[in-house]
Amino acid sequence: MEKINNNIDRTWIDKWNHPLIISGPCSAESEQQILETAKRLNTSYVQIFRAGIWKPRTKPNNFEGIGKKGLEWLRKVKKDTGLMIATEIANAKHVKLAISFGIDVLWIGARSTASPFTVQEIADALEGEKDTIILVKNPIHPDIELWIGALERLLSKGISKLGVIHRGFYTYKNSKYRNQPNWNLLLNFRKILPRIPIICDPSHICGNKEGILEIAKKAYHFQYEGLMVESHCDPLHAWSDAQQQITPENLLEMLKKLTYIKKYDQKSKRDLNSFRILIDELDENIIALLAERMNISKKLGTLKKNSDIAVFQPKRWKNMMEKSINLGKSLGISEELLEGVFKLLHQESIKIQNTIR
Numbered sequence: 001m002e003k004i005n006n007n008i009d010r011t012w013i014d015k016w017n018h019p020l021i022i023s024g025p026c027s028a029e030s031e032q033q034i035l036e037t038a039k040r041l042n043t044s045y046v047q048i049f050r051a052g053i054w055k056p057r058t059k060p061n062n063f064e065g066i067g068k069k070g071l072e073w074l075r076k077v078k079k080d081t082g083l084m085i086a087t088e089i090a091n092a093k094h095v096k097l098a099i100s101f102g103i104d105v106l107w108i109g110a111r112s113t114a115s116p117f118t119v120q121e122i123a124d125a126l127e128g129e130k131d132t133i134i135l136v137k138n139p140i141h142p143d144i145e146l147w148i149g150a151l152e153r154l155l156s157k158g159i160s161k162l163g164v165i166h167r168g169f170y171t172y173k174n175s176k177y178r179n180q181p182n183w184n185l186l187l188n189f190r191k192i193l194p195r196i197p198i199i200c201d202p203s204h205i206c207g208n209k210e211g212i213l214e215i216a217k218k219a220y221h222f223q224y225e226g227l228m229v230e231s232h233c234d235p236l237h238a239w240s241d242a243q244q245q246i247t248p249e250n251l252l253e254m255l256k257k258l259t260y261i262k263k264y265d266q267k268s269k270r271d272l273n274s275f276r277i278l279i280d281e282l283d284e285n286i287i288a289l290l291a292e293r294m295n296i297s298k299k300l301g302t303l304k305k306n307s308d309i310a311v312f313q314p315k316r317w318k319n320m321m322e323k324s325i326n327l328g329k330s331l332g333i334s335e336e337l338l339e340g341v342f343k344l345l346h347q348e349s350i351k352i353q354n355t356i357r
Ligand code: PEP
Pocket: 026, 052, 056, 108, 109, 110, 111, 137, 167, 204
């Protein structure tokens, strides 16, 4: 890993010497939309303009991107505003076209990172492209090795201006996020590859406008190197991800609130906050699991009622307790804590089932 780490070229991001801000619409829709959004994004706080030209969509028959003509609009943004320009690529043809239009930053989307053949095809097409910056979004599922594997494929083709984007992970559970963030996984990622710039994408984590600031704050506490936030000149009428896009003016307001954190937080306070974020994240997961458990208790209650089975089954209870305590012990949890927690859970479950009866 050390060799990979040492080969990462950070000069492209270190030159700014403040958090990098990438912003622009989810998708390029029209020349007017692209140019208006870019002009309203003040270049004193945004460095890179993003717009998706080729959009990988979960279901067919949705808008799949404007294609090649969007590259011309992006080139115009670069010429008119001086912003660097970025788009998503998902195959060799995209890479060649984007480079021929002078796109500075290419990102590999979450669905593509999950596919080694796709990443290899992209890496092969990029061979020798020393100037292009490549950002690799996390794969949709939390697999660190697969994510690092994508970086290795790029590095082996001589691509070294790299960064990663934390855009959250798919979860089948009920969650307030569109894609569940995993700060702990990112901390591990940083331990393995301390030199890789980490950018946070609060837009795709939240899936709504309201949560973006909170996620961006967390990213700052974890000392991420930058943010990628979707912005649109007319978010209500966006052709994709309308719920999560904000106006360029809203972005500025948000960034002002973040500068404040950056300036006044001491390292010890930031560390304290990052531990608290990790604990909060675990508590959220525990609560979601509790809700799931109680739901199953309800179903069990109905089943027991219909089959005329007693609610309380002492043998099953004894068994469960033993198994949980042994598992807990192997993970270093005290018997006292486990006994207390499981007694409470069991009582609640019995209560729910008795109510049904
Ligand atoms: C996007 O950035 O618009 C996008 C499609 O992101 P992701 O790959 O994270 O879903």
